[in-house]
Amino acid sequence: MSAPKRLLSALALALIGATAAQAADEVVVYSSRIDELIKPVFDAYTKKTGVSVKFITDKEAPLMQRIKAEGENATADLLLTVDAGNLWQAEQMGILQPFTSALIDANIPPQYRASSHAWTGLSLRARTIVYSTDRVKPQELSTYEALADQQWEGRLCLRTSKKVYNQSLTATLIESHGAEKTEAILKGWVRNLSTDVFSDDTALLEAINAGQCDVGIVNTYYYGRLHQQKPDLKVKLFWPNQADRGVHINLSGIGLTKHAPHPQAAKKLVEWMTTPEAQSIFADVNQEFPANPTVAPSREVAAWGTFKADTLPVEVAGKRQAEAIRMMDRAGWN
Numbered sequence: 001m002s003a004p005k006r007l008l009s010a011l012a013l014a015l016i017g018a019t020a021a022q023a024a025d026e027v028v029v030y031s032s033r034i035d036e037l038i039k040p041v042f043d044a045y046t047k048k049t050g051v052s053v054k055f056i057t058d059k060e061a062p063l064m065q066r067i068k069a070e071g072e073n074a075t076a077d078l079l080l081t082v083d084a085g086n087l088w089q090a091e092q093m094g095i096l097q098p099f100t101s102a103l104i105d106a107n108i109p110p111q112y113r114a115s116s117h118a119w120t121g122l123s124l125r126a127r128t129i130v131y132s133t134d135r136v137k138p139q140e141l142s143t144y145e146a147l148a149d150q151q152w153e154g155r156l157c158l159r160t161s162k163k164v165y166n167q168s169l170t171a172t173l174i175e176s177h178g179a180e181k182t183e184a185i186l187k188g189w190v191r192n193l194s195t196d197v198f199s200d201d202t203a204l205l206e207a208i209n210a211g212q213c214d215v216g217i218v219n220t221y222y223y224g225r226l227h228q229q230k231p232d233l234k235v236k237l238f239w240p241n242q243a244d245r246g247v248h249i250n251l252s253g254i255g256l257t258k259h260a261p262h263p264q265a266a267k268k269l270v271e272w273m274t275t276p277e278a279q280s281i282f283a284d285v286n287q288e289f290p291a292n293p294t295v296a297p298s299r300e301v302a303a304w305g306t307f308k309a310d311t312l313p314v315e316v317a318g319k320r321q322a323e324a325i326r327m328m329d330r331a332g333w334n
Contacts, residue, residue, distance in 0.1 A: 026052045027265050030067060031080040032060040033252060038080065041281050045272055051265060060086045067095045067257055074259035077266035082252045084121075085164045085171070088318020091118040096255040099267055107274035107292045111313045112251055119255035121314065122273055123282045124289040126220045126307070127169050127248045129238040130205060135214045143241045144173070144248070147215060148188020156192040157204045157213035161328040165201075165219060168317035169248050170324035175316045176245055179327065186331035197334050202226055208235050219250075224287035224300055239307035246308035250317065251291060 031038055035057055042053035056063075060081045067076055067090075079090055090096050091114065098117035105113075112121035129141055140151070147156055159166055173182040194213040198204040201222035207213055209230075220237065227233050239247050254273065260266050272278055279290040283298045290297060 025050060025265070026054065027077050027262055027269050028075055029053060029055040029078045029080050029254075030063040030076040030257075031055050031057050032063055032082060032086070033057065033080060037286050040285050041273065041278055044278065044281055045269060048272075048277075049268075051269070053269065055080075064090050064093060064095060068093055070259075072259050074257055074261060076257050077260040077262050078254055078270065079257060080122075080252070080254045083164045083168055083250055084253065084314035084317040085168045085321045087114070087119045087253050087255060088315055088321065090255060091116065091318075095258055097258045097260070097263075099256055099263075101267065101271055103271045104274050107279075107294075109291075109293060111311055112253075112291050114255075114315055115313070119253050120270065120274065121251035121253040121291040123252045123279075123286055124249055124291050125251065126239075126289070126309070127165055127217060127250060128220060129215060129240050130208060130218050130223060130235050131215045131238055132208050132211070132213075133234045133236050135211075138236075138238055141215070141238045141240065143244070144169075144217070145177075145185050146240075147217075148185045148192065152192045152215060154192065154194050155214040156189060157194060157207050157216035158189060158197050158333070159201055159204055159216075159218070160197045160199060161325070161333040163200075164321075165250065166217075166333075167321055167324045167328070168250050168314075169217070170328055171317045171320035172248055172310065172312055174320050174323060174327070175312060179323070183327050183331060186328060186333055190332045205233070205235055209233055220289075220301075220304065221287040224304075228300070237304055239305070241310075242308050245312070246310040249309045249314065251314055252286075252288070 038055065042055060046052055067079060081087060096118045100117050104120050108120050131141060173185060201218040204216045204218055205223060205226050208216055223237055241247060254270055256263060256266055274292055276292060276295050279292040279295040282288060283290045283295060287301055289301060
């Protein structure tokens with residue numbers, strides 16, 4: 001080979017090497033979480049490692065369909081979304097690939113990870129009971145199931161059954177009680193409704209505050225956000241089922257896409273996101289509970305008090321999702 005050709009070949013190899021290095025310095029995340037909840041985490045990682053994290057936000061369904069349509073021409077390395085039901089669905093669609101990590105296993109309890117290693121939880125939320133401090137005494141409350149009792153007739157508010165959060169709660173009730181008993185509970189809830197179901201948890205909290213209903217079920221971080229805006233909110237959290245299985249827990253989580261362009265860099269990001277450093281950022285920004293049990297929640301979240309949490313593996317929410325949706329329809333939960 002002549003000297004000029006050898007030079008060109010060397011330059012070409014150097015260019016390829018530089019391109020590969022550049023690619024390894026970037027991770028792309030498709031996220032159904034709003035920008036302000038995840039940007040601080042990604043910014044901290046970039047500052048720490050120099051790796052750029054690009055993220056595209058949208059609803060979970062369009063993002064999952066986009067990953068599926070892209071196939072081997074994938075853009076996204078990671079899918080970040082909320083609720084184990086959504087993560088389960090992504091796994092069933094075949095758009096995630098499993099990977100094992102001793103660090104993740106050490107940082108995140110097994111009930112908050114997929115048994116297939118297709119995804120891991122990053123932050124936790126409790127879906128719990130809320131009540132009017134004007135019209136309800138906490139000693140009147142006990143369990144999710146008891147909200148079907150006659151004393152709550154015309155006093156209960158619920159969010160729509162179309163939201164995965166309620167589908168997951170119902171799925172865990174089926175796992176705990178079986179189909180027949182759970183359907184009776186749901187029918188009792190529907191019978192006790194004071195008004196039509198709400199499109200979101202914030203509207204439900206506002207309805208209780210305004211006197212439209214007395215009790216409801218919401219994710220804790222909605223309460224936290226509204227309480228920050230309205231410190232005089234006449235609504236409080238109640239931790240149900242403390243004498244049996246505990247409070248229903250769900251999560252936000254992340255999975256590696258099947259055809260991730262930068263799999264090794266993506267794995268390193270996921271591992272870091274389970275460490276105390278990253279978990280503390282999640283806790284402060286999101287008003288959620290850290291999935292890593294060694295990390296304390298934010299001051300406001302800690303002020304809500306401690307509680308016994310359900311230890312059911314959260315992937316049950318996905319496994320029983322279809323059954324839960326059919327049951328909610330039969331119960332008349334719109």
